[in-house]
Amino acid sequence: MGVTGGSTADVVDAHATVSYPDIARVIQLYDSLAVYNANYEVEFALAESIQPSLDARAWTIRLKSGLEFHSGKPVTADDVVYTLRRIVDPAAPKNAAQALSAVDPNNIQILDSLTLQLNLKRPDVTLPEALAVYDTGIVPVGYDPRHPVGTGPFTYSSFTPGQQSVFLRNNHYWRPGEPYVDQVTIIDYPDDTTRVNALLAGKLDAIDQLPIGQVDTITPRPDLHVLESQTGAWIPFTMRVDTPPFNDQRVRQAFRLVVDRDQMVHQVLGSHGVAANDLYARYDPAYLSTAPQRHQDITEAKNLLKQAGHESLTVELVTAPVATGLVESAHLFAQQAAAAGITVHVREVDPGVFYGDNYLKWPFAQDFYLTRNYLLQTEAGTLPGSPFNETHWNDPTYTSLVTRARATVDQNTRTNLLHQAQQIEYDRGGYIIWSFLNQIGAHTTKLHGFVPHRSGIPLSGYEFRRAWFSG
Incomplete structure (x- = not known):
């Protein structure tokens, strides 16, 4: 399995994943x-x-x-x-x-x-x-992540951070008959071209995050299959609300309005996704679908920037090839923002730097999130104690609404509270959420067991326990 990203910071800790290879590993082990x-x-x-x-x-x-x-x-x-x-x-x-x-x-x-x-x-x-x-993932009393033990379909064999990990079939797995294969090797590929070429050359059985531009290369091949899933996954631009110029709500609104979302979806994702509206959790029953869809409005963006005293604004946007479309959307955003007088210097770094000491500290950057319902996503990224609060969002009214919603058993009352919370994020949050992207992978036609998966986790949720080979 060729998996996107990875670095020397890779882990097999059941509870401390960051990158896609981390996620792929823990799903095998725990x-x-x-x-x-x-x-x-x-x-x-x-x-x-x-x-x-x-x-x-x-x-x-x-x-x-x-x-x-x-x-x-x-x-x-x-x-x-x-x-x-x-x-x-x-x-x-x-x-x-x-x-x-x-x-x-x-x-x-x-x-x-x-x-x-x-x-x-x-x-x-x-x-x-x-x-x-x-x-x-459930781990035993006294668990040591240096010698990982879980209940998952595969057992630990070897692990080299930034390179590859090997897992062997758990012959005593609790799901009858699973897993079907004897060994899974997960190989890190920070570079898209190398990952795709390895699949084309027959060195891999499957890859996650097939680049959009390579779909037409894979589709005609009788020995390869493209797996595409509609998901709630999203790759936001992240604006630190406690750092100039993004500590001004008008600047954040302006940046949202310079985005041509339809062009982003078409050009970056090859139309393999849908335009989003600066709100996440599309599959949550409480999703605020009534919020007016944002469209590019350069005139209003300029007005807001002028009001904020930033008619000529220069910012740095930090990106890395850690998920489909991140780097491409960064460069397209820079082009779109120029029309509003914003100069965006795109700084592309490798995954190790992106997830290094400055991760969650960049004033203007990007990230990726998989499908989550609303309340769980708030716990991940938009509360003061959230582990991935890269926008440094800390709004007392918002936090109060979310806290009350989590404690509310009645669904109608809870939905009303969540609509209010989403309205606050829509009006003054730190994310630019321009799309929900389809998850696209590819695998040899001899490999079976993968199905479209809404989670946004690639390759059928990385559930390699379901994979099997035909002759």
């Missing part, structure tokens, strides 16, 4: 209590049930029986407690810590060897969704 299926619906995985109290303040989790870690150790409620405490540890919080911030690590009751009860700090209706994220 399983969570729940999982998102191809339609982006939550299904139980290691959990047999996850049941709330009437007020969603207490949740009872029961594990499936007969589960084993790669080491042969049975999976018990103690391991779940250890995992959750590791994720939310205030001294070293992991990626899902904010999403699981309602979990009180000191108020978990073990009811029996397979059952536990979480007594939350506050009601939280999103708990099953949070427990289905790939960054919540």
